[in-house]
Amino acid sequence: MHVAWASFLVALVVLMLVPGPDFVLITRNAALGMRWGVLTAAGVICGLLVHATAATLGLSALVAAVPTALFVVKVIGAAYLGYLGLxxxxxxxxxxxxxxxxxxxxxxxxxxxxxGDLLNPKVMLIFLTLVPQAMDPQAAPLPQAALLSGVVVLTFAAFWALVVPLARQLAALLARPRARRVFERCCGAALLGMAASIIAV
Structure with a gap:
């Protein structure tokens, strides 16, 4: 089995470092308190596990293959992010x-x-585009999909383990009510912008 590990890991790191809804939620909540950040990150990781399982079993590909189903997922995801932003x-x-x-x-x-993670169609598309491109077409697909999806989840989990304590350092800067209001407005605006971008794609 010849998995394209180099290109897969490089692409994964790039995607991981591009801020998305998960990053905004975790950073915002970690700034409120360490436990807030840990709980949010744990929820996001559970969402990733569901995506990974669905992608491995072929369910995500089925949804993506049906334009109406993918559109519904996008609308629900955008609506939920909009709700969080408001x-x-x-x-x-x-x-x-x-x-x-x-x-x-x-x-x-x-x-x-x-x-927030489950209803983000961009996360689902990571498993539908990145994972298959790294797989060996001559080997059994199921074990490869499970292995690569597991690597995605573990890599993101390690990333959130770094983000939460770093974001927690914002707490001192946000001790003043005015600074906290500005921070909350920025997070809310970012979530609304991401909701709009999901619909636009």
């Missing part, structure tokens, strides 16, 4: 105060990470 902007108008992380809030933070 919610973030509302939090900024409220003064940007840090809410208490109760058990209910912790579940909500985790689920936002899961849904």
């Amino acid at each position: 919610a973030t902007l509302r939090a900024a108008r409220g003064g940007g105060a840090q809410p208490a992380l109760t058990e209910r809030t912790a579940r909500a933070v985790f689920l936002r990470g899961v849904l």
